Amino acid sequence: MGSNELDPIRQGASSPWGRPDSSSLEDLEKTLRREIHLAKHIQMRLLNGRKPNLREGALTGRSIPARLIGGDYYDFYPLPGGSIRIVIGDVMGKGIPAAMLMILTRGAFRSASATAKSPGETLTAMNQALYEDLRALSSFVTVFCADWNPVTNLFTYANAGHTQPLLVKGSRGVSEIPRNNGVMLGGLPGQTYGENQIRLEADDTVFFYTDGIIEAENKRGEQFSRQRLIELLHKHGDQNVNQLEQTVVDAIQDFTEDLPQKDDITMVIIKAGKNGNLPPSGESARKW
Amino acid sequence: MVKIHHVQTDRHHVLEVEGVLDIFTIENFDAALEEIQDVSSLTIDFSRLTFIDSTGIGAILRAIHLSQEQGFPISLTGMNEEILDMFETVGVLRVLEALQKGEK
Numbered sequence: 001m002g003s004n005e006l007d008p009i010r011q012g013a014s015s016p017w018g019r020p021d022s023s024s025l026e027d028l029e030k031t032l033r034r035e036i037h038l039a040k041h042i043q044m045r046l047l048n049g050r051k052p053n054l055r056e057g058a059l060t061g062r063s064i065p066a067r068l069i070g071g072d073y074y075d076f077y078p079l080p081g082g083s084i085r086i087v088i089g090d091v092m093g094k095g096i097p098a099a100m101l102m103i104l105t106r107g108a109f110r111s112a113s114a115t116a117k118s119p120g121e122t123l124t125a126m127n128q129a130l131y132e133d134l135r136a137l138s139s140f141v142t143v144f145c146a147d148w149n150p151v152t153n154l155f156t157y158a159n160a161g162h163t164q165p166l167l168v169k170g171s172r173g174v175s176e177i178p179r180n181n182g183v184m185l186g187g188l189p190g191q192t193y194g195e196n197q198i199r200l201e202a203d204d205t206v207f208f209y210t211d212g213i214i215e216a217e218n219k220r221g222e223q224f225s226r227q228r229l230i231e232l233l234h235k236h237g238d239q240n241v242n243q244l245e246q247t248v249v250d251a252i253q254d255f256t257e258d259l260p261q262k263d264d265i266t267m268v269i270i271k272a273g274k275n276g277n278l279p280p281s282g283e284s285a286r287k288w
Numbered sequence: 289m290v291k292i293h294h295v296q297t298d299r300h301h302v303l304e305v306e307g308v309l310d311i312f313t314i315e316n317f318d319a320a321l322e323e324i325q326d327v328s329s330l331t332i333d334f335s336r337l338t339f340i341d342s343t344g345i346g347a348i349l350r351a352i353h354l355s356q357e358q359g360f361p362i363s364l365t366g367m368n369e370e371i372l373d374m375f376e377t378v379g380v381l382r383v384l385e386a387l388q389k390g391e392k
Contacts, residue, residue: 091342093343094343138346138349139346140378164377181377187383262310262341
């Protein structure tokens with residue numbers, strides 16, 4: 001088969017039924033642009049769904065794609081009993097291909113969350129649903145999933161290859177929550193994902209993120225870096241979730257001097273309420 | 289920018305990755321991997337790798353799966369602490385270990 005046979009541009013933009021039409025390359029380009037913008041609209045609507053109303057604590061999330069559309073994902077899924085299931089994920093690659101797999105990942109998360117009783121079960125079900133497709137496409141997704149009860153402040157989590165979130169304890173510093181790495185979704189079939197649990201204290205902040213934040217580059221090729229992020233969170237950890245989200249976005253923009261970024265930037269921030277603080281469980285965390 | 293140095297000794301192949309392995313450079317790595325023929329073992333050397341993104345990790349996974357499909361051992365060497373940490377976080381080393389043990 002010749003390389004032109006499936007290329008509508010080389011075919012003079014004829015219709016799929018073989019009937020010649022009057023579309024010029026300019027029209028075709030306009031159509032493609034319109035479709036990409038529609039795809040962006042769909043993705044933004046799906047990404048920026050309604051945030052759950054909380055009696056205690058607060059949460060927020062933001063995703064800034066490096067291109068028109070991206071492969072990062074976050075979501076909140078209210079559970080019976082008042083807990084919120086939180087997920088953040090990063091699809092391999094960038095742009096339209098990553099965005100298509102991000103939609104697949106969202107479907108798997110929402111479907112799994114309807115029946116899975118915990119974050120570990122959720123990731124196990126997601127890997128089961130996605131493995132064959134991801135393997136066939138030579139792709140993968142890293143996902144961190146947590147159930148947070150804003151009243152008891154129990155925070156239970158499982159990880160499929162994603163960067164571990166940071167725990168901000170006001171002036172007491174910033175630490176990585178205890179690790180429990182599992183394999184990325186699409187890496188191996190039949191994986192089960194273990195869980196850890198910590199209890200947050202009043203005003204604790206948990207910062208979930210994708211690597212686009214720490215890998216944001218300035219004109220000198222320097223990266224924003226995890227150390228810079230930790231220092232920023234330490235300095236501004238007393239802000240509310242919306243203020244802190246904007247502080248991080250502003251800091252990245254200042255650092256990069258608005259240089260277009262190579263990777264999507266996504267964060268989810270939760271803050272434990274003042275009245276939901278039960279005694280800490282004594283879980284240890286790695287500190288910087 | 290990436291350079292892939294291919295060294296062959298008998299049927300043992302070494303791919304040394306120099307520079308950045310990301311979405312903008314991955315075609316060079318994929319082309320080098322495709323060129324490898326008649327292989328008894330493959331080593332991918334990362335001692336001169338300066339940065340890798342998720343697309344680069346995807347390419348390493350493809351090499352691991354290729355080794356499983358074609359039945360030759362593969363080893364990853366020369367990772368610095370940061371890249372080793374990334375491989376461990378994402379699960380690259382767990383996939384390699386499981387496939388080499390013949391678990392899947």
